[in-house]
Amino acid sequence: xxxxxxxxxxxxxxxxxxxxxxxxxxxxxxxxxxxxxxxxxxxxxxxxxxxxxxxxxxxxxxxxxxxxxxxxxxxxxxxxxxxxxxxxxxxxxxxxxxxxxxxxxxxxxxxxxxxxxxxxxxxxxxxxxxxxxxxxxxxxxxxxxxxxxxxxxxxxxxxxxxxxxxxxxxxxxxxxxxxxxxxxxxxxxxxxxxxxx
Amino acid sequence: xxxxxxxxxxxxxxxxxxxxxxxxxxxxxxxxxxxxxxxxxxxxxxxxxxxxxxxxxxxxxxxxxxxxxxxxxxxxxxxxxxxxxxxxxxxxxxxxxxxxxxxxxxxxxxxxxxxxxxxxxxxxxxxxxxxxxxxxxxxxxxxxxxxxxxxxxxxxxxxxxxxxxxxxxxxxxxxxxxxxxxxxxxxxxxxxxxxxxxxxxxxxxxxxxxxxxxxxxxxxxxxxxxxxxxxxxxxxxxxxxxxxxxxxxxxxxxxxxxxxxxxxxxxxxxxxxxxxxxxxxxxxxxxxxxxxxxxxxxxxxxxxxxxxxxxxxxxxxxxxxxxxxxxxxxxxxxxxxxxxxxxxxxxxxxxxxxxxxxxxxxxxxxxxxxxxx
Numbered sequence: 193x194x195x196x197x198x199x200x201x202x203x204x205x206x207x208x209x210x211x212x213x214x215x216x217x218x219x220x221x222x223x224x225x226x227x228x229x230x231x232x233x234x235x236x237x238x239x240x241x242x243x244x245x246x247x248x249x250x251x252x253x254x255x256x257x258x259x260x261x262x263x264x265x266x267x268x269x270x271x272x273x274x275x276x277x278x279x280x281x282x283x284x285x286x287x288x289x290x291x292x293x294x295x296x297x298x299x300x301x302x303x304x305x306x307x308x309x310x311x312x313x314x315x316x317x318x319x320x321x322x323x324x325x326x327x328x329x330x331x332x333x334x335x336x337x338x339x340x341x342x343x344x345x346x347x348x349x350x351x352x353x354x355x356x357x358x359x360x361x362x363x364x365x366x367x368x369x370x371x372x373x374x375x376x377x378x379x380x381x382x383x384x385x386x387x388x389x
Numbered sequence: 390x391x392x393x394x395x396x397x398x399x400x401x402x403x404x405x406x407x408x409x410x411x412x413x414x415x416x417x418x419x420x421x422x423x424x425x426x427x428x429x430x431x432x433x434x435x436x437x438x439x440x441x442x443x444x445x446x447x448x449x450x451x452x453x454x455x456x457x458x459x460x461x462x463x464x465x466x467x468x469x470x471x472x473x474x475x476x477x478x479x480x481x482x483x484x485x486x487x488x489x490x491x492x493x494x495x496x497x498x499x500x501x502x503x504x505x506x507x508x509x510x511x512x513x514x515x516x517x518x519x520x521x522x523x524x525x526x527x528x529x530x531x532x533x534x535x536x537x538x539x540x541x542x543x544x545x546x547x548x549x550x551x552x553x554x555x556x557x558x559x560x561x562x563x564x565x566x567x568x569x570x571x572x573x574x575x576x577x578x579x580x581x582x583x584x585x586x587x588x589x590x591x592x593x594x595x596x597x598x599x600x601x602x603x604x605x606x607x608x609x610x611x612x613x614x615x616x617x618x619x620x621x622x623x624x625x626x627x628x629x630x631x632x633x634x635x636x637x638x639x640x641x642x643x644x645x646x647x648x649x650x651x652x653x654x655x656x657x658x659x660x661x662x663x664x665x666x667x668x669x670x671x672x673x674x675x676x677x678x679x680x681x682x683x684x685x686x687x688x689x690x691x692x693x694x695x696x697x698x699x700x701x702x703x704x705x706x707x708x709x710x711x712x713x714x715x716x717x718x719x720x721x722x723x724x725x726x727x728x729x730x731x732x733x734x735x736x737x738x739x740x741x742x743x744x745x746x747x748x749x750x751x752x753x754x755x756x757x758x759x760x761x762x
Contacts, residue, residue, distance in 0.1 A: 236728060245732040246749045249700065250756040254728040256719055266720045 196226060198367045199278055199304040199381050206302070206360070206385065207233060211273040214238065214297060216260050217280035221248030228253070236272070238263065261285045264293040272298040278383075281305045282338040288350060295356065295388050304383040307363075309343035311377050328380050344375045344382050351386055360385040394663060395596070397454045399447070399483070399490030400424065404523050408485075411676075414510040417499060421524045422490025423447050423482035426466065427474035429530070436530045437472060437758070438521060439481040440538030440545035443670055444610075444662055446489040449481040450474070455661045461744060464751075471754035477534065484545070485520040486512045486670050488663035492520075495596060495663055506665060507593035514541070514677045518548040522556070532556050535758055539563035539743035540710065541670070544677050547690075547718070551679055554694035561700045561757050563750070564707050564743040566714035567687055567721070568678035573709065576616050577671040580609030584664045593665050606664040607655030614654050619706035619739030623647060680721075687721035694727055700757035701731040702750060704742040730757070 196204055200223045207213060209231040215224050218237030221244075227233035237255035239245050248255040258266070260277075261284055275294040282305050284290045294301035306328040307313075316324035323333035331337070344363070351358060363370045363379035370378040399422035408416040424447045429436060439449050439462070450466040452459060466472045466479055483491035486509070494509040525533070536557050538546040543565025550560050566573075584590055587605030595601045615623075631637070632649040643649040683689025691697075699722055703715040712733045722729040734749050736742035743750065 234728070242732050242734065245730075246734070246753060249730045249732060250752040252756045252759055254698065254730050256723075256729055256731045257733055266723045268724050268726075271723070271726060 196222065198364050199362075199383050200226075202362045202364075202383050203276060203278065203302045203304070204230075207231060207274060207276075209233070212236075212271075213274045213276055214267065214272045215276045215278075216264070216294075217277065217283075218244075218248065218253075218255055220244045221251060221253040221255055223276070223278070224248070224253050224255070225251055260290065264290070264297065267297045269296050270299065273300065274298050275301040277301065278304040279306065282308075282340050282342050284340065287340050287342065288354070291351070291354065291356065291386070295386065300359070300385060300387045302383060302385055303347075304381060305342055305347070306338075307344050307375070307379045307382050308341040309345065309376050310380050314377075326380075344379055347382065347384065351384070355389050357387045357389045358384055359387050394455060394488060394661065395495050397489075399454070401490045402524065402527055404527055406523065408516070408520060408523065410510055410516045411513040412511050416492060416510070419485065419492045419520055419523060420490065420496065421482050421485075421492070421520055423480055423524060424449065424451060425481075426450055426479040427477050429478040429528075433530050434532070434534065435477050436525070436528075436533050437477040437479045438525070438533050438536045438549075439466065439472070439479060440517075440521070440536065440542035441481060441484065442538070442540040442542050443613075443674065444658070444667075445542070446487070447481045447483045448489075449479070453661065456657075464746065465754065471751045472537065472758065473755075477758070480524070480528070480530075482521055482524050484517045484541075484670065486517070486666060486673060488666040493663070494593065494665035494669055504594075504596040506596065509665075509669065511672055511676075512669060513673050514544045514548050515552055517673065518545055518552050521545070521549075522553055525556070532558065535559045535561060537561040537563075537754075538565070540565055540740065541674055543710075544674065547679055550694040550697050550699070551690040554691075554697055557697055559698040559700065559757060561702075561754065562715075562718070563702045564704055564710050564740055565701075566710045567690070567718050568680065568714075569675050570714075574675045576612060576709075577675055579612050581668050581671060583608035583612070584668060587664075590664065593668075595664075601659075602664045603656075603659040606659050606662065606667060607652075609655075609664075609667060610658040610662075611651040611655040614651060616709045617739055617741045619708070619737060621706065622737050622739055625737070687717060688724040691721055691725045691727060694722075695725045697727055698757075699727055699729040700753065701729065702743075702753060703731075703733045704736045704738075704740070704747075705733055706735075706737055707740040707742060709740040 212234045215237045224235035275298040313324040362383040363375040364381040365378045401422035403420045450460040483489040486493045536546045536549045543562035546560045584605035587602035589600040590602035627647040630646045632646045679690040680687040703712040719731045736747045
């Protein structure tokens with residue numbers, strides 16, 4: 193695999209060959225291109241930024257301009273094998289409803305997000321009394337697109353409450369995996385593979 | 390003017406088979422004028438069909454025989470260009486009903502030999518597509534790598550997806566729509582009325598006379614031309630500036646630059662276009678609604694097109710075929726599961742952006758045709 197962002201690398205490894213995927217917030221199509229090239233995946237993308245879409249379309253990728261908050265409704269149920277929402281959940285208007293939409297258009301979904309309970313974030317709040325600006329949360333509070341910060345524990349609670357199964361989870365500290373038990377403190381990134389029950 | 394226009398010789402083929410039309414009438418044979426660029430592969434798999442817009446023609450990348458101007462999409466089509474004629478065999482045919490060598494209202498009646506005029510049957514976008522399919526049959530091309538079009542050309546590309554989905558691998562639809570809106574029809578009706586109100590129109594039988602409805606056609610073109618531009622583009626290019634004078638004339642000369650520009654556009658158009666063809670083609674566009682045969686459900690038109698790769702592009706300043714029309718197509722394609730790409734590009738030129746210098750469109754076109762993968 194090429195130099196994919198670590199969470200995308202994990203998702204790229206976990207997606208079965210020749211599956212149908214929708215990459216929501218696909219950016220310039222890096223993950224889609226990887227999946228198309230190495231796993232013959234039928235990859236479609238949804239993205240809001242026209243410059244990123246143009247870059248994806250220039251590679252011949254099937255990316256549609258749209259807004260995750262409103263345009264998932266255009267996709268019929270079970271249109272895909274996997275929905276992928278990487279580093280986008282915390283930017284949506286209603287993450288709880290988005291997760292429901294993911295598992296409507298596909299039986300399984302990958303969801304990755306920066307863990308707001310990472311120890312650096314906690315220290316920032318505890319000792320400095322300020323909203324954290326870290327490697328994964330690099331933007332000041334007043335201009336961050338992250339309007340719904342979420343922690344590993346929050347996410348586990350939400351999917352449990354929605355009756356959604358967690359098939360697998362990966363936690364990254366830096367670019368290295370960290371354990372399930374330590375994830376709440378040590379994970380900078382979390383990646384969940386969820387499915388309908 | 391029209392008589393000079395009809396003296397131009399075009400490369401064409403006459404196909405003796407009947408062409409059944411949506412109206413229920415039948416053309417006993419059809420002549421199709423076309424240009425081609427590049428070479429057809431031995432397996433005939435590299436053919437690309439470009440569909441032209443209302444007042445376009447087959448001279449997509451070669452000088453226009455009437456005006457001497459470069460082809461209307463010369464910036465897009467050619468060796469090493471986004472539609473690369475070193476890779477693809479590119480075909481562009483004059484649409485049915487037009488005036489550059491394909492069967493239309495100026496064509497002779499089979500019996501009398503006189504120009505048909507208004508006896509030519511009313512045609513539709515799908516009829517144009519059927520005629521193109523007959524040309525491909527004649528050329529021995531079973532399946533297109535891509536069908537590409539902007540504006541009315543995009544309607545034909547959509548028509549291909551609806552009528553011959555298994556004959557196209559991909560469709561590129563730029564600044565277009567799956568139906569004509571009330572506003573679209575309204576502007577066309579203004580143009581048609583201008584032509585038919587011209588006494589020189591003579592109920593369409595002007596071909597043999599010394600008079601042709603050039604005034605009416607020029608007014609039609611002036612009205613239409615406004616719809617191809619954006620307000621901000623007009624303001625930037627002309628503003629309220631006066632034409633070759635320092636003060637207003639307090640008369641009805643073309644005081645303003647925009648008036649002078651439109652008059653020139655209208656008049657120049659009559660050198661290269663036939664008024665009756667303008668009536669027939671605008672009618673075909675007005676009748677266009679891909680959802681109509683499917684109880685208003687656009688997805689029904691694409692039911693058999695799920696294996697076609699679609700690329701759609703709209704422009705933020707295009708108020709003739711606005712982004713919402715492209716989104717409607719995308720939604721229909723989602724519901725049948727077809728692979729679709731769509732982006733609204735930012736460009737200042739209004740509807741005409743698809744013909745002009747928009748580098749992002751070039752990159753998207755190359756991607757849609759499979760450059761780099």
